[in-house]
Amino acid sequence: MDWLAKKYLRPRKIPSTACSGCGLGQVHKKVLLAIDQLGLTTEDVVWGAGIGCAGRQTFNTWKGDNFSGTHGRVYAIATGLRVALPAEKKIILTVGDGDAFGIGLLHLLHCARRNLDVTVVVADNFGYQSTGGQYGYTTPQGYVTDSSPYGTREPGWLQNGIDILTLLENAGATFLARHSSFEGQKAVDSIKKAIANKGFSLVHVIYPCVTHFGAVSLKSRDKEEIFRWFEGLFRKDGNAATGIHFKRGVFHDARGSRPEFASSLKEWTLTLRHEADVNA
Numbered sequence: 001m002d003w004l005a006k007k008y009l010r011p012r013k014i015p016s017t018a019c020s021g022c023g024l025g026q027v028h029k030k031v032l033l034a035i036d037q038l039g040l041t042t043e044d045v046v047w048g049a050g051i052g053c054a055g056r057q058t059f060n061t062w063k064g065d066n067f068s069g070t071h072g073r074v075y076a077i078a079t080g081l082r083v084a085l086p087a088e089k090k091i092i093l094t095v096g097d098g099d100a101f102g103i104g105l106l107h108l109l110h111c112a113r114r115n116l117d118v119t120v121v122v123a124d125n126f127g128y129q130s131t132g133g134q135y136g137y138t139t140p141q142g143y144v145t146d147s148s149p150y151g152t153r154e155p156g157w158l159q160n161g162i163d164i165l166t167l168l169e170n171a172g173a174t175f176l177a178r179h180s181s182f183e184g185q186k187a188v189d190s191i192k193k194a195i196a197n198k199g200f201s202l203v204h205v206i207y208p209c210v211t212h213f214g215a216v217s218l219k220s221r222d223k224e225e226i227f228r229w230f231e232g233l234f235r236k237d238g239n240a241a242t243g244i245h246f247k248r249g250v251f252h253d254a255r256g257s258r259p260e261f262a263s264s265l266k267e268w269t270l271t272l273r274h275e276a277d278v279n280a
């Protein structure tokens with residue numbers, strides 16, 4: 001077990017049950033590195049997990065307080081906790097692309113609108129991989145999946161000039177970034193900024209699913225080939241096969257520009273109580 005896992009994770013959850021070669025472990029390692037580099041302990045963080053591969057690997061893994069909110073409901077639970085917990089307690093949510101950009105999208109947008117102080121790390125594997133590889137909201141158009149044997153017809157949230165992060169920016173998020181799981185300290189730095197932000201932050205990390213997306217959509221079990229395809233998505237000229245060109249790095253940084261929801265709600269409640277006392 002490596003030192004980070006020993007320090008922050010429950011021993012019985014190590015090693016993880018992710019497939020060999022899956023990029024998910026690298027995504028979670030970046031979150032742990034960010035926590036460590038910020039000098040945070042297990043007492044300082046409450047960790048929430050969603051469903052799917054990302055949720056399964058992080059469920060009850062954190063040594064400190066943690067919770068699960070499946071099928072996009074993790075944001076509603078986090079909102080209640082944010083209001084109930086002291087402001088200095090960090091709330092970090094690790095979710096998949098379905099939890100974030102599909103079934104949970106409306107909850108997510110409301111967190112951004114409120115500028116709720118939570119950090120969402122979206123581990124995106126381009127579809128419903130834990131249930132066998134059905135297409136989802138970021139699956140590139142045209143790719144064969146378990147539920148699209150002739151290729152997907154609809155564009156993903158990252159194609160045709162649409163970027164899901166723009167939607168979140170317009171909804172009021174104050175920190176947004178995107179990275180691939182292959183990146184090192186740059187991705188960790190974005191997660192650190194997200195955790196330190198007193199407002200709504202989301203870091204979108206795209207990682208290779210070598211089992212379903214690789215084997216079915218890319219028709220390869222060769223990990224090096226799959227990794228090269230993913231890395232191509234981030235090239236300056238994009239990946240010609242998908243028409244996708246991801247903007248990598250910090251996407252939107254408006255930290256400190258808007259009041260944070262839970263703090264302003266608490267201040268307002270105190271004012272109302274004070275006025276009620278004065279008028280009693």
Ligand code: SF4
Pocket residue numbers: 017018019021022023024053125129130208209210211212213
């Ligand atoms: S199914 Fe894909 S995303 Fe899920 S653990 Fe295996 S390789 Fe990773």
